[in-house]
Amino acid sequence: MDLAMLGLMNQLAWRSLWSHRAKSLVVGTVIALGVFILVLADALLDSIYDGMESSITSSITGQLQLYDKEAEDKLSLMGTLGNFLTQPHFGQIDDFEIVRHTVEKHPNVAAVIPMGTDSALIFSGNNMDQALQELRDALHLLAPLHSNQIMVALQSPIARVQAIIEHLNHEYKLIAQVTGQSKSTAAAMKNLKIVSAEDFWQQFALTPEPQLQFLDTRIAPLMDDSIPVFLELLGTDLERFQTHFGRFKIVKGAPVPSGRRGLLINDFQYEKIMKDRMARVFDSISELKASENTRIEENKALQDYINRRSKEYKKWILSFDGQTAETIAVELRQFLGLPKASLEILIPRFMDLTDDNFERRKTFFYEKIRPEIKLYPVNIGDDLTLNKFGNGDSQRVRLYGTFKFDGVENSGFSGLFHLVDMITFRELHGYLTEQQKIEIAALKEEFSTPEWDRNDVESALFDNAETEIDWSSFDNEFEPNQAPSSGINAEISADFQLNPEGSQSIISQINEAQQRVYPQSEIDRGATVSAAVILKDVSQLEQSEREIAALLDQAGLPVQVIDWQTASGQVGQMITVMKIVLFIFIIFVFSVSMVVVNNAMLMAIINRYGEIGTLRAIGASRNVIMGIFLIESFILTIIASLIGALAGLLFVIYLSHVGIPAPRLEIQFLFGGQRLYPTMNADNLYLGPLVILLVGVSATFYPALLATRVPPVVAMNARE
Amino acid sequence: MEHKSSPDTAQKANPGTTPNTIPTTRSGTAEEIVVLQNVVKQYPLGKVTVEALKGIDLVLYEGEFAAVVGASGSGKSTLLNMIGCVDLPTSGRVFINGIEIGKQNDKELTRLRLYNLGFIFQTFNLVNVLSVFQNVEMPLLLQGNFTRKERLLRVDQLLDRVGLLTHRNHRPNELSGGQRQRVSIARALVGKPKIVLADEPTANLDSVTGKEIIDLMQEINHTDHTTFLFSTHDERVVSRVQRIIPIEDGLLKQPQYNDALNTANALTGTR
Numbered sequence: 002m003d004l005a006m007l008g009l010m011n012q013l014a015w016r017s018l019w020s021h022r023a024k025s026l027v028v029g030t031v032i033a034l035g036v037f038i039l040v041l042a043d044a045l046l047d048s049i050y051d052g053m054e055s056s057i058t059s060s061i062t063g064q065l066q067l068y069d070k071e072a073e074d075k076l077s078l079m080g081t082l083g084n085f086l087t088q089p090h091f092g093q094i095d096d097f098e099i100v101r102h103t104v105e106k107h108p109n110v111a112a113v114i115p116m117g118t119d120s121a122l123i124f125s126g127n128n129m130d131q132a133l134q135e136l137r138d139a140l141h142l143l144a145p146l147h148s149n150q151i152m153v154a155l156q157s158p159i160a161r162v163q164a165i166i167e168h169l170n171h172e173y174k175l176i177a178q179v180t181g182q183s184k185s186t187a188a189a190m191k192n193l194k195i196v197s198a199e200d201f202w203q204q205f206a207l208t209p210e211p212q213l214q215f216l217d218t219r220i221a222p223l224m225d226d227s228i229p230v231f232l233e234l235l236g237t238d239l240e241r242f243q244t245h246f247g248r249f250k251i252v253k254g255a256p257v258p259s260g261r262r263g264l265l266i267n268d269f270q271y272e273k274i275m276k277d278r279m280a281r282v283f284d285s286i287s288e289l290k291a292s293e294n295t296r297i298e299e300n301k302a303l304q305d306y307i308n309r310r311s312k313e314y315k316k317w318i319l320s321f322d323g324q325t326a327e328t329i330a331v332e333l334r335q336f337l338g339l340p341k342a343s344l345e346i347l348i349p350r351f352m353d354l355t356d357d358n359f360e361r362r363k364t365f366f367y368e369k370i371r372p373e374i375k376l377y378p379v380n381i382g383d384d385l386t387l388n389k390f391g392n393g394d395s396q397r398v399r400l401y402g403t404f405k406f407d408g409v410e411n412s413g414f415s416g417l418f419h420l421v422d423m424i425t426f427r428e429l430h431g432y433l434t435e436q437q438k439i440e441i442a443a444l445k446e447e448f449s450t451p452e453w454d455r456n457d458v459e460s461a462l463f464d465n466a467e468t469e470i471d472w473s474s475f476d477n478e479f480e481p482n483q484a485p486s487s488g489i490n491a492e493i494s495a496d497f498q499l500n501p502e503g504s505q506s507i508i509s510q511i512n513e514a515q516q517r518v519y520p521q522s523e524i525d526r527g528a529t530v531s532a533a534v535i536l537k538d539v540s541q542l543e544q545s546e547r548e549i550a551a552l553l554d555q556a557g558l559p560v561q562v563i564d565w566q567t568a569s570g571q572v573g574q575m576i577t578v579m580k581i582v583l584f585i586f587i588i589f590v591f592s593v594s595m596v597v598v599n600n601a602m603l604m605a606i607i608n609r610y611g612e613i614g615t616l617r618a619i620g621a622s623r624n625v626i627m628g629i630f631l632i633e634s635f636i637l638t639i640i641a642s643l644i645g646a647l648a649g650l651l652f653v654i655y656l657s658h659v660g661i662p663a664p665r666l667e668i669q670f671l672f673g674g675q676r677l678y679p680t681m682n683a684d685n686l687y688l689g690p691l692v693i694l695l696v697g698v699s700a701t702f703y704p705a706l707l708a709t710r711v712p713p714v715v716a717m718n719a720r721e
Numbered sequence: 722m723e724h725k726s727s728p729d730t731a732q733k734a735n736p737g738t739t740p741n742t743i744p745t746t747r748s749g750t751a752e753e754i755v756v757l758q759n760v761v762k763q764y765p766l767g768k769v770t771v772e773a774l775k776g777i778d779l780v781l782y783e784g785e786f787a788a789v790v791g792a793s794g795s796g797k798s799t800l801l802n803m804i805g806c807v808d809l810p811t812s813g814r815v816f817i818n819g820i821e822i823g824k825q826n827d828k829e830l831t832r833l834r835l836y837n838l839g840f841i842f843q844t845f846n847l848v849n850v851l852s853v854f855q856n857v858e859m860p861l862l863l864q865g866n867f868t869r870k871e872r873l874l875r876v877d878q879l880l881d882r883v884g885l886l887t888h889r890n891h892r893p894n895e896l897s898g899g900q901r902q903r904v905s906i907a908r909a910l911v912g913k914p915k916i917v918l919a920d921e922p923t924a925n926l927d928s929v930t931g932k933e934i935i936d937l938m939q940e941i942n943h944t945d946h947t948t949f950l951f952s953t954h955d956e957r958v959v960s961r962v963q964r965i966i967p968i969e970d971g972l973l974k975q976p977q978y979n980d981a982l983n984t985a986n987a988l989t990g991t992r
Contacts, residue, residue, distance in 0.1 A: 005869065006862045009855065016850035416896050615846040619908065620835025620863045622828065713807040713834070716846055717798060717920055 005526075010625065012632035017087045021605065022347045028601040029641035032693055035590040036645030037652070039689035043651045044681050045661075046583050050576050051680075052673025057572070058565045059248040060406035061235070061418070063114065063533030064542050065549065066568035067100060069093055070559040076531055076572020078235075091530050094560055098525040103556045104534060109545045111537045115423055117236045117530030119430050121387035121396075123379060126229070129221040130397030132162045133213060140209055148303040159202070162216065166196055169223050193217040213493075218386050218397050230275060230378050232387070234268075235418035236426020238524050239263065245535045248409065254381040254402020257422060260518035261399075264385060268403035282310045282580035283363045286354065297356050309675065311352035314345065325373045332369040384515070387421070389429050396429045398422075399515060408674035423524050430530075534562075575671070587692070594693060595700040602634060602704035606711075613708055614715030630705035631698060640689035649689070684711050754814075754915055754948055755781035755804055760813035762799050762971075773799040775971035776813065781950060783915065787941045788951040790959055791968035797918060797952040800968060802977060804950060805838055806830050807919045818915055835863055839909030839947075841919035845901040847893035853880065853904050854889040868911040879907040899930035906937060916948040923955050935961050 018025045058064050061078055068076045069092025076091050094100055094115075098593055101113040124130070136158040173190050180186070195201055196216060205212040239257045243249050253271075257263030266275075273281065289303060297303055326344060331345040334340050342350070354362060379385055383400055388395045398421060413658040421429075542564060550562040566576065606613065613626055660676030663669040671677075761776040773796045781787060781804075791797040802808035803815050806822050815822045818837050822830060832985070839860075840846075847856050859878045861867045867875070883903035885896075893901055902922060904937045909917050919938070923931035935958055942949050952959055959965055967974040 003862075003865050005872075006865060009851075009859070009862050012855070014849070020850050202923065213955060278792060611846065612848055615840075615842070615848070616859075618805070618840050618846075619833070619860055620831055620838075620912070621859075622831050622863075625863065714802055716840070716842060717802060717805075 006625070007628075008321055010629050010632050011636075013629055014636050017605070017609070017629075017633055018637055021608070024601055024604065025637055028597055029637055029644075032594055032638055032641035032697060033648070035594050036642045036689045036693050037649045039587060039590060039693070040646050040649030040685055041652060042583055042586060043688060044157070044649070044679050044685040046576075046579055047682070047685060048677055048679035049579065049671050052677055053576055053671050054565065055673045056248075056406070056409045057569045058539075059246055060409060061246075061533075062565040062568045063112075063245070064536045064539055064565055065534035065546055066116075066531050066563050066565070067094065067104065067113070067534060067553070067560050068531040068563070070561045075570075076563060077567055078116070078531070082656075085524070093528045093530055094532060095528055097527060097532060097658070098522070098554070099556070100532060100558055100560055101525060101575040103552055103558060104549055106531075107549050108550060109536050109538055109541055110549070112241055112535040114241045114245060114533045114535065115236075115238050115429060115525070115529035115531075117426055118418070119234050119236065119389070119426060121234055121389055121429060122230065123232060123385045123387060124222060129162070129165050129216075129223075132158065132165055133216055133221065134160060137213060140213075147665035159205075166193060166220065169193055169220070170197060172234075173223075180402075189223050191717075193223070195464055196220055198373075199584060215398065217384060218395060222386060222388060222395065231437045232419050233417055234264075234387070234421045234426065234429070236421050236423055236430065236529075239265070239420060239422050242420065243308060248393035248406040250405050250407050251521075252403045252405050254400070257401045260520065260524070262422045262425045262515060262517075262519075263401045264387070264398045264422075264425075265399060265402055265404045266379070267419050268416075269378060270406045270419070271403045275378050277374055278310065278313060279366070279374075279377055280371065280404050282307060282352065282354075283366055286359060286361065290359075297359065307352065307354055311349050314348040314352070328373045329370055332365075332373075336365055336369070365484075368707055387425070387429060387430075396425050397515065398425050409669055423527075423529070424519055427527055427529075591692065591696050595698050598634060598638070598697050598700035599704060602630060602701045603707070605633075606630070606704055606708045610711060610715060611718075613711040614713055617711060617713035618716040626709045626711070627705045630701055630708055634697055634705075637693070638694050639690075642693050642697075645693075646686055646690045648682055648685060653679050653685075658682075723971075752783045753780050754783045754818055755779070755950070756814075756816040757800075757803065758814045758816075760800075760803060760810045760815060762796075762803065762808070763811045769809040773971055774803070774810070777971075777973055779966065779973060781916070781948060783948055784942070784946040785964060786939065786949045786962050787966060788953050788958055788962040788963040789966045789968055790952075792954060795968045796971040797968050799971075801918055801920055801950065801952045804916070806834050835860065835912065837915045839912065840915035841902070841905050841909045841917060841922045843921040843924045844955055845893070845898070845905045845925075847901055847904055847908075849893050851890060852890050853896070855886060856893065856904055857907045857911050860908060864912055875911060876907070879906075879911055882941075883907045897930075898926050899933060902926060902930075902934050904935065906934070906941075909947075910941065910947065911919060914947070916950060919949060919951045919953075921953055921955070922951065923953070923958055928957065931955065931957055 022694075066076055066078070067074055072092030073090035097115045101115075102112055104113045136155065139155055139158050169189075170193050173186060173193060177190065178188050182190075196219075201212060240259050243256055251265075252268040254265075257265060272284070276284070284296070285306070286303065289300070295303060297307070330344050330347060332344060333344070333351055336345060337350055339347065339350070351362065379400055381400055384399050386395050386397055404420065534549065536542060538545075546564055547563050552559045553562065566574075594643045616626060616629075617623075657680055659677050661672070662671045662676050663674075669675055757777050757779040760777040761772065764771045764773055769777055775796075775801060779800075781855050789800055791795040800810070803810055803822075804817065806815075806817060806825075809815075809823055817833060820833060822833065825833060834840075848859070851859070854876055857879060858872055861872045863877065871912070877889070879884060880889050883906055885900060885907070888896060888900065888901075893904065896904065902925075905922075908916075909919075917938075922938075923934055926934060938949055939961060941947055951962065953959065963979055965977040967977070987990075
């Protein structure tokens with residue numbers, strides 16, 4: 002067989018395809034469609050993978066995560082969704098500083114950032130909080146006055162606080178009678194005793210701030226009429242986190258100052274979950290109107306939402322205090338022209354929103370009602386008490402602002418965490434290394450007991466000379482009026498028991514902890530749950546992962562390295578699930594193509610039975626017959642594949658311009674933003690056609706083999 | 722391929738059937754190009770076995786212009802299939818140009834057909850998606866040892882000879898029946914076969930066209946000495962062949978010779 006014969010076979014194939022063009026068109030369309038879908042799905046999945054990678058690596062995990070080799074559970078930073086009652090055991094990295102130094106030796110490492118997750122409750126809206134806030138506000142107003150004058154002016158708010166303390170005293174006495182003196186009851190009663198004492202308030206007149214802190218942290222949590230807000234916390238080195246996680250942006254407030262303790266709340270949760278429910282109704286409708294041009298009249302789901310919310314008016318009314326309720330009622334009566342109606346009538350009426358009245362009511366809400374209500378349970382600048390879930394530990398920390406991860410700010414996944422500084426996290430989490438304990442003990446001795454004389458301090462230092470304490474860094478960082486914190490509750494309780502007058506020292510410690518600037522070495526030194534590794538060149542992820550693991554092994558550190566996908570837990574596994582789905586889909590498309598091509602070729606052979614026989618009779622070998630059909634199927638498949646791939650390419654190019662809007666907020670996380678802008682790479686393009694080509698030709702092989710078995714004698718009986 | 726090992730046993734095995742007839746116009750003794758020895762062909766048909774050929778002995782000489790004549794079901798097509806190497810005998814031996822076909826594999830049989838046999842079909846059997854030229858060119862391409870120029874020359878010569886040079890780029894379905902059969906003849910001849918087998922070549926043609934086709938084949942037989950074997954029951958064909966080989970119920974009867982063209986061995990013209 003020579004080239005001329007191949008040419009003829011080729012021509013024969015083309016002409017056969019043309020003369021059976023209806024069939025060719027159907028088969029070709031099926032193949033083209035299959036390739037189109039494959040190319041598209043492959044490109045989309047790759048893009049989603051990239052989007053997700055970007056979402057996850059630049060907001061939570063970094064490219065790699067380091068954690069305890071002996072951890073009981075696999076580290077999953079995002080996979081503990083809805084599973085916060087059973088705390089997973091991720092072990093701990095005992096000394097982050099050593100790990101950091103070891104890993105940073107790798108040339109591709111840009112940064113190593115400590116991380117740990119924990120959960121905490123904050124209580125907001127309780128009467129004590131409000132009373133204390135009132136007291137604080139009054140203090141600020143009266144600040145220029147002399148302390149004695151202040152005390153006179155503060156009589157009313159102090160009386161309110163003392164009334165609450167009185168109430169609590171009574172409550173806890175009852176509790177103690179009924180349930181016996183449990184440890185927590187005893188502690189509560191101890192604290193109540195301190196604040197009930199005359200000298201507490203005398204001290205308040207001199208230095209009100211520490212006393213207020215004590216009331217905030219020790220007494221306010223005892224009130225049970227508050228609304229708990231549950232926070233998933235990610236403890237980290239805030240400064241490095243802000244520098245190295247590219248999507249991090251402050252939305253409201255300010256970043257936590259360098260080296261300070263501080264909390265940053267996720268803006269998504271702050272706006273969508275914590276914000277006042279009524280305000281959220283107006284916000285949601287505004288957003289929908291702006292983004293999708295929705296009209297309330299035409300949107301059944303939106304109407305249902307408004308209805309549902311307006312039925313919750315009782316909750317709102319309960320959340321207002323008496324004064325607020327009255328003010329709002331006055332405003333609403335005037336606005337709605339119902340001079341005698343109660344709030345129970347006014348609020349549902351007000352929330353009967355239509356396209357016509359929406360803008361006016363929204364304006365009214367924000368102008369008249371908003372100033373009367375607490376829009377958020379916690380305000381930026383507030384000092385909050387983080388109560389460790391499950392035990393009584395708590396930490397006082399200031400809310401500096403809210404943040405978002407650029408592009409995925411509307412996704413629930415990225416709104417999972419709030420950020421807290423590493424020091425607070427460690428203490429909340431109960432991490433203490435031996436070294437830390439020694440340090441803290443030493444620091445306490447030096448700074449918290451002013452009656453110590455110089456010799457005693459020196460002897461203490463001398464005794465501790467064996468331990469490695471980086472005094473020099475402390476010397477540099479400390480300003481004279483700042484004392485380092487112990488912040489350890491156990492120690493505080495011990496103090497109280499030993500020395501009731503010591504409350505003053507504890508209060509000042511809490512206060513000083515807030516004000517203190519922690520040096521980097523202190524943030525680094527100590528335990529962490531895990532650490533994120535930010536790479537310079539992301540494309541070398543796998544190689545770097547191996548090399549970093551080797552570095553850690555060499556250093557004898559019991560720390561393992563995992564990639565972001567593994568580290569993100571269930572969320573990261575979604576991409577694997579999608580890949581499996583795509584794989585199943587590919588198999589499905591191939592099976593369909595295979596059946597279609599196979600059938601079409603069998604039909605062709607039946608139709609051309611006589612022709613095959615004739616060719617055999619006049620001397621065409623079996624190879625020639627086989628060749629004719631293979632070439633035919635090859636041509637059809639390749640053309641259809643090219644058309645399908647081209648269509649897929651064009652469609653992806655089109656999509657890369659307009660973007661695919663995320664159908665749900667959660668999907669934005671997968672898309673890496675509000676829209677997915679898919680991209681195409683060579684892999685996406687040739688994979689589909691190549692496999693289809695293989696399928697097409699192999700699906701022809703059997704029919705073609707049958708064709709070669711057509712006996713030449715049929716030519717004799719053939720009819721044209 | 723063209724080795725001449727024609728077994729001399731052929732004649733001895735069937736002395737009664739075909740006497741030493743020298744039907745050619747060529748001088749000297751014509752060669753035995755087809756030899757059948759006691760050929761039996763049985764087909765399974767449902768549960769019974771049909772015996773289409775019941776022991777055929779036949780010799781065809783180079784340059785003969787002969788026809789197997791018989792009614793439908795007499796076995797004439799089966800006989801032609803044996804000679805055309807598209808079917809194999811159940812027993813007995815078939816020699817084509819000295820080669821026993823029963824001993825060949827499919828590949829060898831294909832080559833045998835390609836180089837030694839030309840086929841003209843009752844239904845023309847042209848490849849409709851190819852042009853007239855390409856249909857005729859096909860056997861040359863399959864043989865594979867011709868340059869483009871050679872193929873062009875030979876195909877065009879043949880097309881000229883069958884009077885279709887002007888139609889060389891037409892598709893078969895643009896031609897009349899007679900024209901198609903001419904293309905078919907050109908295709909059968911292009912590879913210069915020893916034998917052309919024509920299965921009822923005029924059955925689908927009107928009488929005038931049928932006559933023209935016979936004229937054409939007879940002319941080729943005269944000028945090129947190509948052996949022609951027809952299967953037919955068409956009187957117009959029968960009257961034109963040199964030797965009539967009657968077949969009935971799978972057995973050959975006494976052959977008859979038309980004297981119009983061959984003076985020697987002429988028998989009475991009745992069948």
